[in-house]
Amino acid sequence: MTDKPKAIVPLKTKKAAESASTRQDKSYQPQALEKKWQEKWEADKLYRAVIDNSKPKHYALTMLPYPSGDLHIGHWFSMIPPDTRARFMRMRGYNVMFPMGFDAFGLPAENAAIKDGIHPMKRTFQNIDRMRTQMKTMGAMFDWEREAISADPSYYKWTEWFFIQLYKAGLAYRKMSAVDWCPNCNTTLAREQVWGDDRHCERCGTPVIKKDLEQWFFKATKYADELLNFDGIDWPERVKTLQTNWIDRSEGASVIFKTEIGSHNVEIFTTRPDTLWGATFMVFSPEHPLVDEITTPENKAAVNEYKAQAARQTDIQRGAVDKEKTGVFTGAYAINPVNQARIPIWIADYVMMSYGTGAIMAVPAHDERDFAFARKYELPIIPVIQPEGQSEAPVLESAYVGPGIMINSGMLNGTKVNTEKGRKNPSIAAVLDWLTQQGIGKESVNYRYRDWLISRQRYWGAPIPMVHCEIHGWNPVPDDQLPVTLPEDVEWKPTGESPLKLHPTWKHTTCPVCNGPATRETDTMDTFMCSSWYHLRYLSPKYDKGPFDEAEYNYWMPVDTYTGGIEHATMHLLYTRFFHKALRDIGLTEGHEPMLQLRNQGMVLGEDGDKMSKSKGNVIAPDVLVNRYGADTVRAYILFFARWEMGAPWDSQGIEGSARWVRRVWTLFTDPTPPTTASEETKKNLRRKVHQTLKRVTRDFENFEFNTIVSSLMELMNEMYKAREAGAAGSDEWQEAQEIYLKMMAPVTPHIAEELWTNHLGKPYSIHQQGWPVVDEAATREDSIEIPVQINGKVRDKVIVPAEATEDEIKSAALASETVRKYLEGKEPRKVIVAKGRLVSIVL
RNA sequence: GCCGAAGUGGCGGAAUAGGCAGACGCGCACGACUCAAAAUCGUGUUCCCUACGGGAAUGAGGGUUCGAUUCCCUCCUUCGGCACCA
Structure with a gap:
C-alpha cells in the first residue's frame, strides 16, 4: 500500500507520461475511485429506503425528468443539491427516501417517430436506460428499486384507474367548447399550457388557435378556493403568488337582466354592483349564444358581419389593450332590474366569452372601457358615484373610479364608496344585501381559473379509459380490463387526430353496460395527469393491488421536501395539489396537501448567458x-x-x-x-x-x-x-x-x-x-475579539478585548486607545454606544 | 396597467438580530519552482487621490438612526407572470 514511489527512476528522458503516471499512483484518481464506491454502495443497497418505525421519516422528492436521451447539466443542477440535502438529513438520523423515475409519455418521442418511424416505446425505454446509466455517475443516493416510469403499463394502469375514480366522483366530464389547439403539436392544450402575450404553446412555442371540440375536463374549479389556501405548507411566496394570480378570484355579484323581447334571463357578473344604477347599456361577447336570437331583423346584417370579423381575428389581435373599441347594436333592449330602465344591448369584442358569463352591464361613468365605448357610440353616461366634498355630479372627462358617495341610486343614495373590493366596500356590501333581498341578484365569486382540459389527440400518452355506446353513452372501462394498453402497430401521421383513431381495430370494443358494439375514446391524457401522482407510485412501484401500498403511504407521505423548477408553478404544481384534494375527497389520500415544503432552483444558462440549447451550441455536457x-x-x-x-x-x-x-x-x-x-x-x-x-x-x-x-x-x-x-x-x-x-x-x-x-x-x-x-x-466562542471603534460613523481604530468583556470594559478600552484620544482632543465625547461584542460608536 | 423577483468589484457571489462591505472562488498581476511551459506553491487584486495616510462606494435620490447592502418613501433598470378580467 505505502510502497515507496520508485524514486530512482533511471533518467527523466524516459517520457513525461510515465513519470506522471507513477506520481498518480498515490495521487487523486477520481474515475477509478468513484466507480469503485458506486459499485460497492449499490451492492450493499446503501441507499435503499425501507420502512423503519424506529426513525423519523423524510421523503425528499425532486421533479422527475423526461427521458430526452441525454443527461443535461440542468439535471445535475436540479438533482445534486437536493441529493446533498437528502444525505445530510440521513446523517441527521432520518430515514430518507429519495426516489427517481421518468415522466416518460409525451410528444417528443412521438414526433420523432413521425420523422424516423422508430416506435416511441422503443426509443423511450432506450433513452431511459441511457439516462439511468448517466445518472448513476452522479453518485446520488437515489433508491433505484423505487423507480417508476409513467409509460409502463403497470404505471399507467393506475393513471387510467384514477381517471375512472375522478369520473365516478363527478370530477371528470366531457364538454364541447372552444379550446386551445397547437397546430404544431397537433393537439389541444390546457389553459395553463398556453403562455405569453402571443398565446403560444408551452412546449413548442407555436401560437395556438381556437377549435370547437368535445373534450374531457377535470373539475378543478371546484377546488379554486381551497387551492388559494396555502395554510400549513412552506412554499415560496413566488409560487403562491403565481398560483393566486392564476386562479384570480374576484368578488362581486351576479345579476339577472331580462331582455325586453323574449324575456330571456341574461346573467352578468360585476365586481361593482354599487354602480348598477349607472348601467346604461349591455355588451355581449360576439360569441354569446343569445346574440342570434335577440338581434332584430334590421340589425342582422351588421351583427353577422361583426361576428364574422371577430371570429377572423386571433385572440392576440382581439386582446390588444390599446385597440380602439368597436361594436354594433343588436336592436334589442334589456331592462335594468334595479330601476327598470330600458337599455340597449350591443355586441363588442372587448367582452370575452371566456371570462364571466360573456355578457356585461356597461357603466360608462365608472369604467374606462365602457366610457370609451359610450363616447364613441354616443350612449348615455349617468354618474352614480360622486366624489366626496363635491356637491354636484361631476362633468366627466373620463370614467371616475375613485371613492365618494352613491347618487342617482334610489334608496341607496348617500352610501359611502371607498376603493376596497367586495364586502369591505360599504357601498358594495349595501347593494349585495339589497340585491339578495329583492331577489334580483346575489353575491358571487368569479375566477379566471378554468377546469383542466386533459384530452390530447396524440398516441404516446395514457389512454382515457372510456367507452362510448350509442345507447348507453359514455362508460368507464371495467376495472378488470385495465389497463387499456396502447396498440403497438400504428401509423405515424401528423393528421391532427390521434393515431389511435386511425388504427383499424383498436377502438372497437363492447359496451360495459349492454355488451353491444361500442368505441373507445381515442384521445390520450395530458402527461401532467401522470405526474400528478408519481410521488404516490414511488411508494410501491411494483404494487399491483392498487396505485400504492397503504402501509408505505402511511409511513412516507406526505412529501417533506419537494424541489424543482419554477416553470411548473401554474401547471404541475397546481395540478398535483388539485389531484391530491380530489383523491382526498374520494377517500384515497389523507391531509390537504401532498407536499409540505417546496423549494425551486434557478436555471443554468450557457456561458454566453443565453438559455442552453443545441441550436445555439452552448450546451454543457x-x-x-x-x-x-x-x-x-x-x-x-x-x-x-x-x-x-x-x-x-x-x-x-x-x-x-x-x-x-x-x-x-x-x-x-x-x-x-x-x-x-x-x-x-x-x-x-x-x-x-x-x-x-x-x-x-x-x-x-x-x-x-x-x-x-x-x-x-x-x-x-x-x-x-x-x-x-x-x-x-x-x-x-x-x-x-x-x-x-x-x-x-x-x-x-x-x-x-x-x-x-x-x-x-x-x-x-x-x-x-x-x-x-x-x-x-x-x-465556537472566541477568547478575545477585535472590536472596531467608529468615530462619527467611520471606523478609526480597533481594540482587542476579552470575549466576555462588559459594555463598560469595552467602552473604557475604546476610550483608552491612542487614536481615539487623538480624535477626542481632550474633549468628552457627546455619546458612546457600545454594541456588545460587535462595535463601539463614538459621537463627537 | 396590475402582481412578483432581482440590481453589491472584471465575473459567480459573501455579509446570524441595523454594527469592520466585498468571505470563498474564478480571472488577472507579480514572485518561487522549471532550460521552458503546464501543474503546484506564495503574494497582491473595489475605485479615486501628491498611496505614510485620506476620500468615495452595495442601481439613483431622499428619510429614520450614533451607525443602513439590511428598515421606510420615491424613482430607474432587468427578468418573470397576468391582462379590454367586467
Whole structure:
C-alpha cells in the first residue's frame, strides 16, 4: 500500500507520461475511485429506503425528468443539491427516501417517430436506460428499486384507474367548447399550457388557435378556493403568488337582466354592483349564444358581419389593450332590474366569452372601457358615484373610479364608496344585501381559473379509459380490463387526430353496460395527469393491488421536501395539489396537501448567458465534465457556482476552483503527517474554526444555501493547511477536525469522503451511515475579539478585548486607545454606544 | 396597467438580530519552482487621490438612526407572470 514511489527512476528522458503516471499512483484518481464506491454502495443497497418505525421519516422528492436521451447539466443542477440535502438529513438520523423515475409519455418521442418511424416505446425505454446509466455517475443516493416510469403499463394502469375514480366522483366530464389547439403539436392544450402575450404553446412555442371540440375536463374549479389556501405548507411566496394570480378570484355579484323581447334571463357578473344604477347599456361577447336570437331583423346584417370579423381575428389581435373599441347594436333592449330602465344591448369584442358569463352591464361613468365605448357610440353616461366634498355630479372627462358617495341610486343614495373590493366596500356590501333581498341578484365569486382540459389527440400518452355506446353513452372501462394498453402497430401521421383513431381495430370494443358494439375514446391524457401522482407510485412501484401500498403511504407521505423548477408553478404544481384534494375527497389520500415544503432552483444558462440549447451550441455536457474532473468535483461546483434558487450562466473556468479544492483536500489528508509541535492556542483555534464551520454548514443545509457550504469548507481547509504548518497535525484536535471535515464533505463529495474516511483515516465503512457531528457551542466562542471603534460613523481604530468583556470594559478600552484620544482632543465625547461584542460608536 | 423577483468589484457571489462591505472562488498581476511551459506553491487584486495616510462606494435620490447592502418613501433598470378580467 505505502510502497515507496520508485524514486530512482533511471533518467527523466524516459517520457513525461510515465513519470506522471507513477506520481498518480498515490495521487487523486477520481474515475477509478468513484466507480469503485458506486459499485460497492449499490451492492450493499446503501441507499435503499425501507420502512423503519424506529426513525423519523423524510421523503425528499425532486421533479422527475423526461427521458430526452441525454443527461443535461440542468439535471445535475436540479438533482445534486437536493441529493446533498437528502444525505445530510440521513446523517441527521432520518430515514430518507429519495426516489427517481421518468415522466416518460409525451410528444417528443412521438414526433420523432413521425420523422424516423422508430416506435416511441422503443426509443423511450432506450433513452431511459441511457439516462439511468448517466445518472448513476452522479453518485446520488437515489433508491433505484423505487423507480417508476409513467409509460409502463403497470404505471399507467393506475393513471387510467384514477381517471375512472375522478369520473365516478363527478370530477371528470366531457364538454364541447372552444379550446386551445397547437397546430404544431397537433393537439389541444390546457389553459395553463398556453403562455405569453402571443398565446403560444408551452412546449413548442407555436401560437395556438381556437377549435370547437368535445373534450374531457377535470373539475378543478371546484377546488379554486381551497387551492388559494396555502395554510400549513412552506412554499415560496413566488409560487403562491403565481398560483393566486392564476386562479384570480374576484368578488362581486351576479345579476339577472331580462331582455325586453323574449324575456330571456341574461346573467352578468360585476365586481361593482354599487354602480348598477349607472348601467346604461349591455355588451355581449360576439360569441354569446343569445346574440342570434335577440338581434332584430334590421340589425342582422351588421351583427353577422361583426361576428364574422371577430371570429377572423386571433385572440392576440382581439386582446390588444390599446385597440380602439368597436361594436354594433343588436336592436334589442334589456331592462335594468334595479330601476327598470330600458337599455340597449350591443355586441363588442372587448367582452370575452371566456371570462364571466360573456355578457356585461356597461357603466360608462365608472369604467374606462365602457366610457370609451359610450363616447364613441354616443350612449348615455349617468354618474352614480360622486366624489366626496363635491356637491354636484361631476362633468366627466373620463370614467371616475375613485371613492365618494352613491347618487342617482334610489334608496341607496348617500352610501359611502371607498376603493376596497367586495364586502369591505360599504357601498358594495349595501347593494349585495339589497340585491339578495329583492331577489334580483346575489353575491358571487368569479375566477379566471378554468377546469383542466386533459384530452390530447396524440398516441404516446395514457389512454382515457372510456367507452362510448350509442345507447348507453359514455362508460368507464371495467376495472378488470385495465389497463387499456396502447396498440403497438400504428401509423405515424401528423393528421391532427390521434393515431389511435386511425388504427383499424383498436377502438372497437363492447359496451360495459349492454355488451353491444361500442368505441373507445381515442384521445390520450395530458402527461401532467401522470405526474400528478408519481410521488404516490414511488411508494410501491411494483404494487399491483392498487396505485400504492397503504402501509408505505402511511409511513412516507406526505412529501417533506419537494424541489424543482419554477416553470411548473401554474401547471404541475397546481395540478398535483388539485389531484391530491380530489383523491382526498374520494377517500384515497389523507391531509390537504401532498407536499409540505417546496423549494425551486434557478436555471443554468450557457456561458454566453443565453438559455442552453443545441441550436445555439452552448450546451454543457455533464458526462464530459465527469470524465475530466470526476463526479465529486462536478457536484461541488454545481453547489458552489451559483445561488441554487437563482441559477447563473455556466463558467467553464470556474470549475477549476472546485477541482483544486478537491485535490487539495486529498493532499491534506494523504500527505504524511509532520511532527506535532503546535501550541495549545493553535490547537484551540483550529477546534474553534472547525465547530464554527460545522455550525454554519449545518444551518446552510437546513436553509438550502448550498453555495456557502462549499465556501465554508474551502475556508476551513485553508485554515487546516495553516494549522498543519503550525504543527497541529497529529493532535487530538487535528483528528477531530479530520473526522468532522469528512462528515461535512460526505453529502457534497460522497466518493472522496468515503475513500479518505475508510482508507486513510481507517474508520468503519460507511461514512454515509455516520451521524452528523454535533456542534460544541463552547468551542465556537472566541477568547478575545477585535472590536472596531467608529468615530462619527467611520471606523478609526480597533481594540482587542476579552470575549466576555462588559459594555463598560469595552467602552473604557475604546476610550483608552491612542487614536481615539487623538480624535477626542481632550474633549468628552457627546455619546458612546457600545454594541456588545460587535462595535463601539463614538459621537463627537 | 396590475402582481412578483432581482440590481453589491472584471465575473459567480459573501455579509446570524441595523454594527469592520466585498468571505470563498474564478480571472488577472507579480514572485518561487522549471532550460521552458503546464501543474503546484506564495503574494497582491473595489475605485479615486501628491498611496505614510485620506476620500468615495452595495442601481439613483431622499428619510429614520450614533451607525443602513439590511428598515421606510420615491424613482430607474432587468427578468418573470397576468391582462379590454367586467
